[in-house]
Amino acid sequence: MFEIKKIIGSVLMPLPLSLLFIAFCLLFVSKTNTKSFIITWLLVLFLWAISTPYVANRIITPQERVLKPFNVTQHAHLDKIVVLGCDVYPNSQLPSNGQLGGCALSRLVEGLRLAHHYPRADLIVSGGGHSKTSNAALMAKTAQALGIAAHRVKQNPRALDTKDEARLLAPHLVDRQVALVTSASHMSRATDLFNAQGVEVISAPIQFYSLSSQPQSRQFIAQASILKAVTSHCHEWVGKAWISLLRTIDPEAL
Structure with missing residues (x-):
């Protein structure tokens, strides 16, 4: 029944x-x-x-299937944790986390997981927005509300797409140990664009769908x-x- x-x-x-x-x-x-x-x-x-x-x-x-979640046991050190922007729904009556869509939240949570494991790494949150509110700003506020010190959180609010994110962040990431956090579906294209800017990144994919696990x-x-x-x-x-x-x-x- x-x-x-x-x-x-x-x-x-x-x-x-x-x-x-x-x-x-x-x-x-x-x-x-x-x-x-x-x-x-x-x-x-x-x-x-x-x-x-x-x-x-x-x-x-x-x-x-070709992607694996970031395994902290395989990486002793990180300099930067880059969380790429996603959906955002500005509403001043809601807390910052309530204005982030599911995609943005899943990426940020993975970034926070890594930030807590690598306390010396900067957490870079990226993404523009609309209605005078950026994805980066909402992610930064949420990260601080969840225990990440303000001095560790860097924002990249001017990026309108992944190409902009790679171009604007590249000067801060070259020759650094960088974990790139984005959705599994987006990881291949994002990695390609960052590599094109001379930035070698360590993939930290999130938001796997695992559809085969749904009930028959x-x-x-x-x-x-x-x-x-x-x-x-x-x-x-x-x-x-x-x-x-x-x-x-x-x-x-x-």
Whole structure:
């Protein structure tokens, strides 16, 4: 009964329910334009498929499998811990941590874990923002609220994207032992951009999805959170393609 309740509850969520309604309505649409009818059905099925843990696992896991979490036993010393920015939702009525999205929080927590283990390392928080509030500022306030001394926290609030983060931070990181904290999906592109600036980094990936661990009963049900995970990886594919294009035009571009 518990599993049945979970399955029904999952199907009644906005994404799967909307797709089911669209598929149902298509049954009553005129089939005179067979090509359009078939393409629409295929698009609905495609969106459902990439929103399921079963399909997303086959897209995401091969990329995550090559990454390992940062192991403090393998690194005796760090000079800098760089936490790259992510989603931020400015709201002056909330504490700083309440204005950080899940992606930003997961990265910051990993940065704090390393900062506590390496008490002499600087914690560099990066990322711009909007509404006069930067990702870096919110991360810095949260880090201090959670026990990191203010003098250890450095901000990089002017970076609008990963390219800016690498370019602006590079002068402070060259020839240093640097741990780079970002999402697993973002790590490959971020490492590439920092290396291009002459900065050798030690990967500290976070936000692994581990989709195969989801209950079998939900492996084939579309979920908004799964679609978001796949979207994050698609964003990285587009980002890598853009970098390759710019470097083809100008090898020194990035």
